[in-house]
Amino acid sequence: MKDLMGMMKKAxxxxxxxxxxxxxxxxxLVEGVAGGGMVSVTMxxxxxxxxxxxxxxxxxxxxxxxxxxxxxxxxxxxRRKGEEFLAEKxxxxxxxxxxxxxxxxxx
Numbered sequence: 001m002k003d004l005m006g007m008m009k010k011a012x013x014x015x016x017x018x019x020x021x022x023x024x025x026x027x028x029l030v031e032g033v034a035g036g037g038m039v040s041v042t043m044x045x046x047x048x049x050x051x052x053x054x055x056x057x058x059x060x061x062x063x064x065x066x067x068x069x070x071x072x073x074x075x076x077x078x079r080r081k082g083e084e085f086l087a088e089k090x091x092x093x094x095x096x097x098x099x100x101x102x103x104x105x106x107x
Contacts, residue, residue, distance in 0.1 A: 032078025039070035
C-alpha cells in the first residue's frame with residue numbers, strides 16, 4: 001500500500017510539473033531564421049506564431065515565391081527549436097520516473 005501512495009504522489013508531482021512546463025512553453029519564445037536572416041519568425045515553444053520579419057529588400061513582386069519559401073523555412077527552424085526546448089524540459093521533469101524512453105506526451 002505504501003508503494004501505491006508513493007506512486008500516486010509521484011504522479012501528482014509529475015502532473016504539476018508538466019503543467020508548469022506547459023505554462024513556461026507558452027511564454028518561451030524561439031526565433032527561426034532563413035535566407036541568412038532575411039526572414040525570421042518568432043513563435044512560442046508550443047508552436048504559436050507570434051511574429052514575422054522580412055527584410056524590405058525581399059518585398060518585390062518577382063521575389064514573392066522566394067519570400068514564401070523563406071517564411072516556411074524560418075517557421076520550421078523555430079518549430080524545431082521549440083521542440084528541442086520542450087524535450088529538454090520534459091527530460092528535466094521526468095528524471096527519476098520509470099517512463100519508457102521515447103514515450104511522447106500530448107503536449
